[in-house]
Amino acid sequence: MYGSDVGNSETLLDQVEAAERSLVEASTRNVGDGIVEAEYFDAVIGADQKIEPRDWMPEAYRRTLIRQIAQHAHSEIIGMQPEGNWITRAPSLKRKAILLAKVQDEAGHGLYLYAAAETLGISREELVQMLLDGRQKYSSIFNYPTLTWADIGAIGWLVDGAAIVNQVPLCRCSYGPYARAMIRICKEESFHQRQGFEILNILAHGTPGQRAMAQDAVDRWWYPSLAMFGPPDADSTHSEKSMAWGIKRFTNDDLRQRFVDMCVGQAEVLSLELPDPDLRWNAERGHHDYTSPDFEELNRVIRGDGPCNRQRMEHRRQAHADGAWVREAAAAYAKKAALVQMAPA
Amino acid sequence: MSDWPLWEVFVRPRRGLSHSHVGSLHAPDATIALRNARDVYTRRQEGVSIWVVPAAAITASSPDEKDAFFDPAADKVYRHPTFYAVPDGAEHL
Amino acid sequence: MTDLLDYVLRLGDDALIAAQRLAEWSTRAPEMEEDIALSNIALDQLGVARMLLTYAGEIEGAGRDEDALAYLRGDQEFRNCLLVETPNGDFGRTMVKLLFLSAYQLPLYERLSESADPHLGAIAAKARKESAYHLDHATQWTVRLGDGTDESHRRMQAAVDELWPYTHELFEPDAVTDRLGGDGVAVDPAELRAPWLATVLAVLDRSTLDVPSDGWRPNGGRSGRHTEHLSYVLGELQVLHRAHPGAQW
Numbered sequence A: 001m002y003g004s005d006v007g008n009s010e011t012l013l014d015q016v017e018a019a020e021r022s023l024v025e026a027s028t029r030n031v032g033d034g035i036v037e038a039e040y041f042d043a044v045i046g047a048d049q050k051i052e053p054r055d056w057m058p059e060a061y062r063r064t065l066i067r068q069i070a071q072h073a074h075s076e077i078i079g080m081q082p083e084g085n086w087i088t089r090a091p092s093l094k095r096k097a098i099l100l101a102k103v104q105d106e107a108g109h110g111l112y113l114y115a116a117a118e119t120l121g122i123s124r125e126e127l128v129q130m131l132l133d134g135r136q137k138y139s140s141i142f143n144y145p146t147l148t149w150a151d152i153g154a155i156g157w158l159v160d161g162a163a164i165v166n167q168v169p170l171c172r173c174s175y176g177p178y179a180r181a182m183i184r185i186c187k188e189e190s191f192h193q194r195q196g197f198e199i200l201n202i203l204a205h206g207t208p209g210q211r212a213m214a215q216d217a218v219d220r221w222w223y224p225s226l227a228m229f230g231p232p233d234a235d236s237t238h239s240e241k242s243m244a245w246g247i248k249r250f251t252n253d254d255l256r257q258r259f260v261d262m263c264v265g266q267a268e269v270l271s272l273e274l275p276d277p278d279l280r281w282n283a284e285r286g287h288h289d290y291t292s293p294d295f296e297e298l299n300r301v302i303r304g305d306g307p308c309n310r311q312r313m314e315h316r317r318q319a320h321a322d323g324a325w326v327r328e329a330a331a332a333y334a335k336k337a338a339l340v341q342m343a344p345a
Numbered sequence B: 001m002s003d004w005p006l007w008e009v010f011v012r013p014r015r016g017l018s019h020s021h022v023g024s025l026h027a028p029d030a031t032i033a034l035r036n037a038r039d040v041y042t043r044r045q046e047g048v049s050i051w052v053v054p055a056a057a058i059t060a061s062s063p064d065e066k067d068a069f070f071d072p073a074a075d076k077v078y079r080h081p082t083f084y085a086v087p088d089g090a091e092h093l
Numbered sequence C: 001m002t003d004l005l006d007y008v009l010r011l012g013d014d015a016l017i018a019a020q021r022l023a024e025w026s027t028r029a030p031e032m033e034e035d036i037a038l039s040n041i042a043l044d045q046l047g048v049a050r051m052l053l054t055y056a057g058e059i060e061g062a063g064r065d066e067d068a069l070a071y072l073r074g075d076q077e078f079r080n081c082l083l084v085e086t087p088n089g090d091f092g093r094t095m096v097k098l099l100f101l102s103a104y105q106l107p108l109y110e111r112l113s114e115s116a117d118p119h120l121g122a123i124a125a126k127a128r129k130e131s132a133y134h135l136d137h138a139t140q141w142t143v144r145l146g147d148g149t150d151e152s153h154r155r156m157q158a159a160v161d162e163l164w165p166y167t168h169e170l171f172e173p174d175a176v177t178d179r180l181g182g183d184g185v186a187v188d189p190a191e192l193r194a195p196w197l198a199t200v201l202a203v204l205d206r207s208t209l210d211v212p213s214d215g216w217r218p219n220g221g222r223s224g225r226h227t228e229h230l231s232y233v234l235g236e237l238q239v240l241h242r243a244h245p246g247a248q249w
Helices: A012-026 A037-046 A059-084 A093-118 A124-132 A149-170 A176-204 A208-227 A239-244 A252-270 A295-305 A309-322 A324-342 B030-041 C003-023 C032-060 C066-072 C091-112 C118-146 C150-171 C175-182 C189-206 C229-243
Strands: A280-282 A287-289 B006-012 B020-026 B049-054
Touching: A012 A149, A012 A176, A059 A093, A059 A124, A059 A149, A059 A239, A059 A309, A093 A124, A093 A176, A093 B020, A093 C032, A093 C066, A124 A309, A149 A176, A149 A208, A149 A252, A176 A208, A176 A252, A176 B020, A208 A252, A208 A295, A252 A287, A295 A309, A309 A324, A324 C118, A324 C150, B006 B030, B020 B030, B030 B049, B030 C032, B030 C118, C003 C032, C003 C066, C003 C091, C003 C175, C003 C229, C032 C066, C032 C091, C032 C118, C066 C229, C091 C118, C091 C150, C091 C189, C118 C150, C118 C189, C150 C189
Parallel strands: none
Antiparallel strands: A280 A287, B006 B020, B006 B049
16 A cells, blocks of 8 residues: 565666556546545555646645645755755865766756646745745755765765665655656656765775765765654654545655665775764564664754755745846746737727 | 746657657756756757647547536546556557 | 967866866756756766866876865866856846856857868767757846846846956967967857847846946956966865875775
8 A cells, every 4th residue: 555665686777667657657547436526536546546726635735745745845955955055165066066967856856846836826926925935844954054065075975875765755745746746756766866876985995085985974964864854753743644646655654664675785885984882783673673763853853943044044035035136027027028919000 | 927838748759659658847948848848857868859739729529528517628637547558459549 | 388278278167167167066056947957057067177177187197186186276276267166146247247257158169060170070069959959048048137127137237247357368369269269170269259149238228237337358368377267176076086196086
């Protein structure tokens, strides 16, 4: 019911393509003739088919989706900032080009997600305003600073890695526009994580200064990446309904465990240590035991007291304010042009 | 706040296929919308054909006629079907 | 330094510094779609810069690659025009700068595609398609902002007035371009003024913007005499690379 459990040996793209095949295959299934909207909605969900924008949906489903999709979109836009911080200082022209393209992809992803949210009956303008007012949030991970070039590698490896673990299941989300946006995003995202890993790999096997830079970045980004999966299952408020509606496919702790298991082998390839002395394989469980992140810190950061919350928001507000005269001028020009077109010859 | 309306974007990735809906964007006019669509939706491809249509210009039906109980009057922008390219031979197109 | 090396560095440095300035707009553009568009243009310029600098290193034959040239030359060794090192200012000013630059790069690359130097010709042939797109983008925005609101018009006129003096340098020939032009390798910069002017005047007219008169003509970039801005641009560009001599990235 929640989509097939995918083994670790499948690549990201394999999983995304499997989700895409499921979507197409599900589109051929007939969900019957129940004419009462709520019954029809439940039947579509039950058959693992997709809810589309013109379907009836419970108000709570619609609101949950708007909130989740919008916060995902805001995360992409705010997430451009920590990495964008190093574009002008990238240490080679090739790295500069790759980073510029990556940050550009993130803008594109934000855009696809706002577009998906708009199909639910809200405008992008309203959503942007909610971000700027602080009424909607973005992923707390982006409230940490990128202090060195190695942070760019760590973000690609750990933060994008965690995001992928979260996002691939969303390719099977019950809401059509969101699922399709996620398939498109995940296909583009596969190169991001590889690039981050490559940056760290070169640093970890480089000069002593570079090795130290890489280890320091991993030390700072490991626990915040674990916290990206949200509070422990016992404390998670939104989960139950989201699971029933096919919006959420796996629990926070499931995904966090999957991520840890993936990273251990990768850290060995990098010859970098994960900063957890209690991280070890547990043969009974068939998974690695690990130290949980500090969820008190996560709450503080979510509430607004992380290292960069104020700075990220100020940057976004400033960019938006600076662009107001441009947006207004473009709209004014379009109006003038329309009037000219309508004028009698 | 300024008024950049919503546009729906349709792309034909290669000669021989038809245009399919890929998403939407905001732009002040058609010319900018077309250029934005090229940047946003075809960044990795050459030789594509792009259509941009003001979302407000689209009139939509409901795919399964489930909204007989709804007001069948003109659609709001967000209540339109998002087409997905279903391969030939599939039912319920 | 040979003539050919000097000439290729001029073109490469123009593109590199233009790319660096455009990259500053990432996360700051007036709208998301424009953030993506500006990054595309920055990537295009950076791509051409890399090809030209790599070729420059080959011409020199001293083992310098694109990164050695971008990150380890001092300010006075750079050969870019002054226009590209000027600050971005507001979005309108950036569009005027892009208009002036791309209206010059397009006919330049078009003519350079026929260069007697086939390698240079091949690079130019690739670059010209992108230049056409840059010119179109800058034109669309110049028109909309010039003929938008009173405020946008005021900002655009100020930008045109401030940047106009920097355009003259683009068309100044010197001994290097004379010699290379004679060999059919380079394009005579003076030859580019007429097509540039035709393009730019048409756009300014559509944009309801006034054409400044020709007066002050700052120059020096082609011989390494830059404005105070370049040192800051290079400081940011080069700092990390220089902090780890000999490292791979």
